[in-house]
Amino acid sequence: MAEYVNKRTNRGAFAGQTPFVRLQGISKHFGKVRANHEINLDIRPGMIKALLGENGAGKSTLMSILSGRFQQTSGDIYVDGNLTSFASPKDAIKAGIGMVYQHFMLVESMTVAQNVLLGQEKAFLVSPKEQEKEVAALAEQYGLPIDPAATVSSLSMGEKQRVEILKLLYRDSRVLILDEPTAVLTPTETEQLFEAMWRMADQGKSLVFISHKLKEVMAVADEVAILRKGEIVDEFKESDVPNETVLANRMVGRDVELSLDAQPVEPGATVLDVQGLDGDGLEEIMLSVRKGEIVAIAGVAGNGQKELVEVICGLRKPIKGDVSILGLEWHDFYPRPPRKGRSLAYIPEDRQGLATCKFVDLVDNFLLTTRHSFTTGPFLNRSKAVDTTVDIVEQFNVQPGHIDADARSLSGGNLQKLVIGREFYRQPDIIVAENPTQGLDISATEEVWQRLLEVRNRAGILLITSELNEALQLADRIAVMYRGRIIDQFPKSDTKKVDAIGLMMAGVTPE
């Protein structure tokens, strides 16, 4: 795994200046729920402040107050030492506080420059050339490489994020809040983002980095504040940021097993066999998964993992090569996989789009892939489905456990637990899990990992992950993908190869 080297050049150059923003005794209540309690926080120029906390710790509420979307129940906000109140996001933007949301707010059909300047155009008539020049200059100043004339829909996630940042910079924001900015980025893009963050901080901007990825927080932040149950439980200044384990403990308030003890299981019959799969950007893929083992596909996103998964899960026809699933040829298994008995379960990366329907309740979401177990002829036994959903929700600790709530009301982690519960209910023989812990907090990640290890006793698992640590924690065998090819595959016990995974992910085949 790439270690990040902090490239700040003038950290401390702005020390001693008045904080841009000071939060004093901020509390926020939603009815009886206490989302934030007596929070004190200084946001200082030239500093990168990390805000660590689990899902539901109150990070988002706090930042929504800071960006003007919510008003605090009590407490004061000082901007440049003056007491201020924000009635709307507009006020916060005016005060120089801007937020990069996890879900980008961009007009996809417009160019980068048009997006950056939207609503900020100086004259009635607009010259694309002038706009692009202006944006290019801004991008140059902060080290955010981007083509200002490109249409946003053609950009990668990382580039879209840069456009969001440029929007804020163009509006002269001094405080930039980044909400889980690396969740959608490839490792290279993450590094580029960090470099841009350092550069912005070097030029006197202050940044708030919201994350639960400890490694990244350690690498990028100057100061760390830890939020738990709506309160700041700890704050560390640049010199005394402790190590990862300490941070993790403070964050969840108990010891987390960040490393698992995965005892191998005796492998059984082959459940998935891919021989010489070619086309759609894939090249000569050879891969097999047996019952009782977890095979991890490691690699930077966008190197053919998506295409491979789509073929295996029946979303895409194999162009050339043989794919056999549970002993059946691809064309015999799809498009109508056997309903009862031996089955394949797919846990997609896109939990909200592909795995669930936002606007229907948990029971109907549960039935999406399991309805055959509850039907007699054309009739659905709904009360049985309701009972089973209640069981699943309980067994997999889905919070809050109201089964008549819409799926969209669940947080990412809880939605994932529901999806996993649903897919496990089908008693699959093979499970394809695509970045199953992306965007999840530590305790949810741990739960998902435990579930995957448990189910290994009766199924084979193909795990696609862009988190190397996840592959190392769970897998029995690891295959590294690069540009549509599997560069190498080896058991986890092969320490020499495991050490070289980073190189392989960059396309270098070690001898």
Added chain:
Amino acid sequence: MGLELIIPILAATIQSGTPILYATLGEMLTERSGVLNLGVEGMMIFGAFFAFLVSHYTGSPWLAFACAGILAGLFGLAHAVVCLVFQGNQVVSGLALTILGVGLADFLGTPYVGLSADGFSPFSVPLLSSLPVLGDIFFKQDALVYLSYFLPFLFWFFMNRTKWGLAVGAAGENPAACFAAGLNPVKLRWAGIFFGGVLCGLGGAYLSLAYTHLWTNNMTAGRGWIAVALVIFAFWRPGRAMFGAYLFGGIMAFQLRLQAVGATLPSSLLLMLPYALTIIVLLFSSARGKGRQAPAALGVNIEPGE
């Protein structure tokens, strides 16, 4: 010999295509702002009737033309109230607007059926009209046709080169992003619906002021629906709208001419041609690709508090 036959048909093509062009650009503007308005037919006939009425009593075609646009735009605001204030269903509201407009024009217009009004007559553009072939087709028309030649370009320029146009486009693509940029997408959609309605009304006015100089019932005869289909055919781009409008104008002119020369085909079959073409055109333009998509937020209401 051939040319003598074709040139009048092509000149008639431009005439039949012009009202469709106005209406198509109107609906396109509304849809680019994110609102689907199926009331085009209603707004067109509303405009056609009031254009006739104003001209009939005042004798001023220009005043009639302007009134038709403004009144049709105001009429279209009923759709804005339903969709933007009450977040009602855009399809239902648009259909209601069409039914209301057609009914109202029929009801109010009955006493005037067959009466005439002053309108626009063709005049030759100096120099340009003496161009061989092209002059006869394009430059011996009326003032409203000449005006329509500039419209697609103005439309493009407005949407791509002005602050307001870009803002309207953003409201149709991603209202949340538009709001986050400090703009008000709801206001922009009000404007999109109003000015779209104005253009539809102007298209209707062409029918009673220039295409004919009189009032008859059901004057628009489905042209509003053709305009709705053409917006899709044109992939929401004004240049293609011009091409599409003249394509349909051509079919209409052609079938009239065929009827006139007494073709043996049944006239109902000929009358069907434009509508059959509408379906065919929609079939072919359903192949979507890059740069062919509808505005991303088309037909999606803006919920308050978002």
